[in-house]
Amino acid sequence: MTILIGATPARTFDDARRWAAEGTALFTAAIDRLEPAGYDTASQLPGWTRKHLIGHVAANADALGNLISWAATGVEKRMYASPEQRNADIEAAATRPADELGAWYLRGAEELEEAMDGLSPEQWGHEVITAQLVTRKAGDVPWMRAREVFVHAVDLGVGITFADLPDDFLLALADEIRTKRGLSDNDLRDVAGPLPEVTAWLAGRPHALVDAPELGPWL
Structure with a gap:
């Protein structure tokens, strides 16, 4: 298939909440497949072990929780103290014991879900600032979390x-990445294949497409 501009239905807030929950369940199931020694082996992200990756996802829950707190209280609370501190925390996570790292991930995921459940419709409309210094509505946080846990x-x-990811999520993700990469219909004209493979290609992940141009990393 080819992802066409404007062909993908706009995602809704309810979609994003559902995907965040489903993605968390999938990521948790992925961790459950690991033996303790498996935490130290390489992930599919260059230079990162699975500990790096689990630490990153755990820290992301805490960081997004900061944005939810900001939306709830009106008191500014940035995702991370600084990019340097974020990177240092991920490196530190890679040295933590597997059981401690897993417990941190589970705690953070549960606390984020509870915090999101506590926001009112008005609070979801409050503005927050992401780690990329982009001003967004708090209502975008569930989508941000869904991308993290699924990918x-x-x-x-x-x-x-x-x-293994839901088709409606893949469509929304492919559409967003295509837009962020500035790819037009013409750029995608010769890229055809199953939706999961097209989305993997757009996300800069391994894929089975033939002759698709190389894209840089994303997320």
Whole structure:
């Protein structure tokens, strides 16, 4: 298939909440497949072990929780103290014991879900600032979390692929990445294949497409 501009239905807030929950369940199931020694082996992201990746996803829950707190209280609370601190925290996570790292991930995922459940419709409309210094509505946080848990469940390298992700999520993800990469219909004219493979290609992940141009990393 080819992803056409404007062909993908706009995602809704309810979609994003559902995907965040489903993605969290998938990422949790991926961790459950690991033996303690498996945490130290390489993930599918260059230079990162699975510990790096799990630490990143755990820290992301805490960081997005900061944005939810900001929306709830009106008191500014940035995702991370600084890019340098974020990177240092991920490196530190790679040295933590597997059981400690897994417990951190589970705690953060549960606390984020509870915090999101507590926001009112008005609070979801409050503006927050992402780690990329982009002003967004708090209502975008569930989508941000869904991307993290679904895509990184694949990146863990435990046998989960883009084909295991929901089609409606893949359509929304492909549409967003295509837009962010500035790819037009003409750019995609010769790229055809199953939706999971096209989305993996757009996301800069391994794929089975033939003759698709190389794209740089994303997320």
